Amino acid sequence: MSIDLDLRHYLSIIRKRVWLLIAIVILSTTVTGVVSYKYLQPVYQAYTKLIVNSANDKPGMVQLDLNAINTNISLINTYKEIIRTPAIMDKVVAQHPEFKVTTDELMRNINFTSVNGTQVVTLSYPSTNYKAAARIVNAISEVFQAQIPNIMKVDNVYLLHMANENKQPAPIKPNPKLNMAIMFVLSFMFGIGLVLLLDYFDDRIKSEADVERYLGLPTLVQIPSIRQVDLRGAQKTKTTAKAGEQSRAAN
């Protein structure tokens, strides 16, 4: 029962400042929407797919034993680290000065993922310009493929799929709807917190219960604010009475 009362108490506190809560939620969600749609530059992502597979020493012989596959899969982790080294990236920058990117930028942005248990690796690169992203990720893949035999003494990286720079895919971010949904929830929580905090710091005596609790005095009456309407009530009744009299006189 006390939980029930508590809940009702909180609800009444929130209801008292519900306009504040609504204002915060609407304002922050709208601002997020406007910023996401109008001001944030869309970011695109280009990707290439590589496969890591040991070269067949003996042509014409099918060599697909589980050990070899496992070896390749564990190699993927090694490659993941190799690609993020200047050994690869410096070469990309040197070969393609037109990208106007630094080694650090490339190392920070390149994404190297592989689905567990497969030999396929996805290299992806985000940019506000899809064409640039496609060219960069293609260049990285090519340099990587060319450099691996030098580094690992094994030529086992093949390009499966190159990014097509003429395609224009949907941007990966921003996602305005998701941003707005997140902001809606966040601002709602923030608003409720603010309302409760304001009530906590509000030390006015607002109700009969407050009078009893803080002053220990009985409340004899609660007088609402007098509005102009309340004063005009008397005149209204007067005019209707007059109208009634007139109609009676007419009869």
Place this chain on the structure above:
Amino acid sequence: MQPTNQFSVSNTRPIITDLNPLSPISEAYRTLRTNLQYAGVDRSLQLLMVTSASPREGKTTTINNLAAAYAQADKSVLLIDADLRKPTAHQTFQLSNRCGLTHVLAGNASAREAVKETHIRNLSVMPSGSIPPNPSELLASRKMDLLLDELRQMFDLVLIDTPPVLAVSDAQIMASRCDGVLLVINAKSVKRQHALKARDALHFVQAKIVGVAMNQTAASELNGYYSYMQASAE
């Protein structure tokens, strides 16, 4: 016993109990009147003082309406404006302030001369008189005790309007001579600490606080009854 409406709405402090007796707000003042009658069971509340912690909480509005409500109940009521710092009763009731409380206390007039009839039947008002340089001393004087005793004989009920408790000591001085004190609390403005201080100040002079009148509460609390009131008014 419907009082005549001589006042325009544009008046600075309209008395709603008088202007619009059917309003739910007037009903609130009648409720206050009823509750006060029962609050003074052990000791009759003949001298009732109204005060508040801080200025602008609605003391004067409350006391004016309460006085009108008592007068409507066929009691002879006197309203004394003992707020010698900011007197307003003479304006509200459109009376001369040439002869009032301070003149009686100074010995320049008799109580009967200072008491004035108002347009509301049964309701008399003693305006403040000219503003003195030493209100606290005047209110604390022996003359004041004599005056109050005299007024007790003349009226069923004497309501005394005073300055805020926390501002000046006048209210405390008067409270010790009254049968009861009604504390007006403005639900929109008063700080808990101020209300507590005011209560303690009144308790300190052994005043009997009969209760609290919450002023300016949200109108929604009365809405439930409002339709009922209007229906009965038809």
